[in-house]
Amino acid sequence: MPSTPRQLEPVPHTAVTFTDTFWAPRIERNRTVTIPHIYRQLQETGRIAAFDLNFERKLPARIVEIFSDSDVAKWLEAACLSLATHPDPQLAAQVEAVVDKIIQAQAPDGYLNTHFTAADPAMRWKNLRDWHEMYCMGHMMEAAVAHAAATGSTRLLDALCRTADHIDATFGREEGKRRGYCGHPEIELALIKLYHATQNPRYLELANYFMEERGTQPHYYDQEARERGDDPAKYWAKNYEYCQAHLPLRQQTKVVGHAVRAMYLLCAAADLAHEKKDASWLDTCDRLWQNLVNRRMYLTGGIGPAYHNEGFTEDYDLPDETAYAESCATIGLMMWAERLLQFDGDRRFADVIERGLYNGFLSSISFKGDAFFYENPLASKGGHHRQAFFDCPCCPPNISRVLASLGSYFYSSSQGGVWVHQFAGSQAKLRVDDFPVNLAVETQYPWNGLVKIRVELEDPRTFTLHLRLPGWCKNWSLKVNDEVVDLKPQANGYLELSRRWQNGDLVRYDMEMHVVTTWAHPAVSALRGRIALQRGPLVYCLEETDQPGLDLGRIEVNTRTGGFSDAGVEMRTDLLEGVVVLNGSGTLTPDDAWGDDLYRTHRTDSQPVKLLAVPYYAWDNRATGQMRVWLRESCS
């Protein structure tokens, strides 16, 4: 179990420059294609103009109209995160124009929500359970923090402090305040960011209040529903598990309800564990983490199988074709894992970040950068495709802000050490204690596991280089300046390379990557008798376009006599911007080999078929068709 306070210090994304051919072009495309694309969509759908407050709206509003400010906020955050690493005058001008509008739309008392201000002022703060006001303001606070960091101007940050002050004056346990909290968590982690940006401890305390108050009795959502004249029993989601408010979080034993809400809430729990040195929050995180990753997580890092609540159902309920696995939920999982990783550098958190990043997260955006998955199923009959935008477009700007700040997932520092969690060709400007350490990383990751790290520093220094040994890696070698270093991984799964480093020391870390067949726990009824293929951090899939004319559901793979192995690994520069594909074999019984009988009492010989598997993240970027991660295991 992680311990408080945290031993590692996150490294800002601005300290990391990607130089590789995998991530660097994606980050650049995020800036040149995705951020402008989302801006246009926000304009075209009236979300930016909404800050002019001169719209009329049919009431009651649709819920997506109520929280449309959050889409603008996430775009603004993505844009500012991008500006912090890459100057872009046109984008900077757009940002300032949007900031102008936001500031002008703020009410004199600090309240900020275009819908309630312009269309429905009487309903302000009347339904915290459903109406996302603090969720929107929280995202705006995150944007403001990113804006201040990128521009040095605190004009938006100051505005959002007024918002936070207004919230603080309205909600809390003190006399005259309402004991509310937002149905969609987000404000909690945002207030902690605001606290760090401003050093104002009231924001930390306000976040702490929201976390402590949530799920207590008498229940605030019952009370506010009655005040609106609604029957709390008629809540559409049936119970408060949907918003993780059925019990105080510390009493919850399983991850439940809406998956994005659960992740954002747990991010704040991890933050508070550190800020408040409160191990009980970490106990809660650890318990829910284990439930999540051992019972409720797709192989791709997708979470939340169900459409009806965009969230969790039961342990081991992981259907592949109907998987909801919202893009934002995987992002939320990565955010939570990144926070937990800082406590004691336990690789299980970095492993899950990697699983999400290279699979369920990366699948959510098209190669062109202008289309997105909201849902990330693990199989498709051919009808699931990325879209330019959504009626509820929470995912596109969320995807964009992760790409714009990607470096923050890769490194940490600690007392006397630096940490390499993820691997990519990059330049990282780190600090160990008070001296600068630069790491120049060269690697073809994720295509192979060889990582070369050149340590750059002004003077020789003694410190520890912590290298993550991924959970998928069974054999590796490590050299410093061509001398083999024989190390066992620590209990946390990292290799600790402690020495007096000289400028130019070269670490050669070679993680063997093999094609591995994966089985799911036998309690996962949807995946019984099925296998999946992984290599390194990548989950693979079959796409119909690579096996034309074959029904992917009828393909069987014999993992003993055929299937996939390292022999079939091939770098294909002509495919999908360059990917390692897996050539393999399976069997299939065609209709003509079987004949007309619907049932038979003898086996029918199946025929061999050649198969080509591609990384899951890359699917649906070519001819449309079926896709399948979990293949049937052959018995013949």
Add this chain to the structure above:
Amino acid sequence: MPSTPRQLEPVPHTAVTFTDTFWAPRIERNRTVTIPHIYRQLQETGRIAAFDLNFERKLPARIVEIFSDSDVAKWLEAACLSLATHPDPQLAAQVEAVVDKIIQAQAPDGYLNTHFTAADPAMRWKNLRDWHEMYCMGHMMEAAVAHAAATGSTRLLDALCRTADHIDATFGREEGKRRGYCGHPEIELALIKLYHATQNPRYLELANYFMEERGTQPHYYDQEARERGDDPAKYWAKNYEYCQAHLPLRQQTKVVGHAVRAMYLLCAAADLAHEKKDASWLDTCDRLWQNLVNRRMYLTGGIGPAYHNEGFTEDYDLPDETAYAESCATIGLMMWAERLLQFDGDRRFADVIERGLYNGFLSSISFKGDAFFYENPLASKGGHHRQAFFDCPCCPPNISRVLASLGSYFYSSSQGGVWVHQFAGSQAKLRVDDFPVNLAVETQYPWNGLVKIRVELEDPRTFTLHLRLPGWCKNWSLKVNDEVVDLKPQANGYLELSRRWQNGDLVRYDMEMHVVTTWAHPAVSALRGRIALQRGPLVYCLEETDQPGLDLGRIEVNTRTGGFSDAGVEMRTDLLEGVVVLNGSGTLTPDDAWGDDLYRTHRTDSQPVKLLAVPYYAWDNRATGQMRVWLRESCS
């Protein structure tokens, strides 16, 4: 393909007396338990009192209220069929009282429907598509034919002739008649029965009109909808496939829509092929039969996988746990197959009758005789149970009338021959041409395949005994008076035993029964990687009560190294009124052998488990729990 006219002559159920321990007790229980039980349910739900015509009803009525007469009609038919083989004064008195009520409820013009007469007379004949009026009258005609046969009184038959005359005066192609036909087929086969009972050819012609008119353009259902002020495009079922009226039947290439409707319609097509010597109806039957049994039939003889239309979907769509497989649909399939069988004694029809009879049909009634399945799924998580009655109770009296007339499925006669289609200890009074031939059959069927037939006749005669060689039987032996007879089956799958028979000649027909593993066509996605167990005519299943504590979905059966074989066949007189069970073995990976990991890259050894399979028809007669026909095939 069968040819017209038919070569075989059906044998009435009254000619067959069951003497065995399998069917005879069930037929007796039908008389002593089921028929009285259904009568009480009809009384308690007001369905019999409805014929007093003094009820009020909220309009528009629920559809099940509109056709409740049919439930009474089917009970009456079952009761009369039973009276024809077993005198029962109390039942006879109930029958006459109900007949009194029916006759009194008839309108002066012959129209007969309690709902429209008592509650909604203005809507008579206004919606043939949905409102089941002729369906109800058809069932009443079948009851009247059975009543006349059982009692010799034609008072109900005469009344129903007035009904038929009224329909004939209302619908048809002649000037002044409406070109309608009923949305739920039934009247067609009923009119043909009425024709046989009365020799009035107008009833045959009326049935013929309905069959020829159905599905023609301009469409009657469009027209009548507009006349009601409804938009035909807003038909809830979306198109007329639901009631097999999208095209003239001869142009249909797949069995579609509501499964019971399809079967009843096809019964009439088979009847007309014979009556009209019209081979085109047989072509149609043959085409749709092949589509049905090769693409759309459960292993149990269940048909119609879907809840939403109580019917058919797509080829090879045969999910096990969600199978609708309505009891009435399997009955309809047996009725259709029985008609087709008479054309040239092709065993494929008798094979399907057997499949339905011993599996999907017999599962539909409890051992006690007072509870019924409406749906007959092939797997259950534990929540599917028989019920005493239903809001739409079409199945219970349908099941009862099959049991009351069961003998009609077992034998036929033909020029110079008698036919044994199904096997049960029984006395059959048959005729070959003009002389009587009695068959006294002894067998333990379905528990083993040894069938002894003693031929009883007044004088020696030359004729052919046609014995069905079931499709499941690969090896058999045949002796007459202990002399081996070496015969090959004919093209129709029957053994033809032609000789000059002496009174007392003993045929000893021994069909080897083995435990066989069954696979479904690879296009059946729901059953890929799964196997089922059959022995003789019986499909087997696992019930949770026989493998306590095991999750049936996690059990795997290795068909090469373990599984089930003849070695595990055991007669268990202590179980389920005496059944042959199959002892076998499988494997299962328990949670504790797997551990916490959700995904693994190596196999985990599974543990052997002993398994006990019981006949599918017998399930849900003991402790409740999971049930499963299709087991996972092991790859380890």
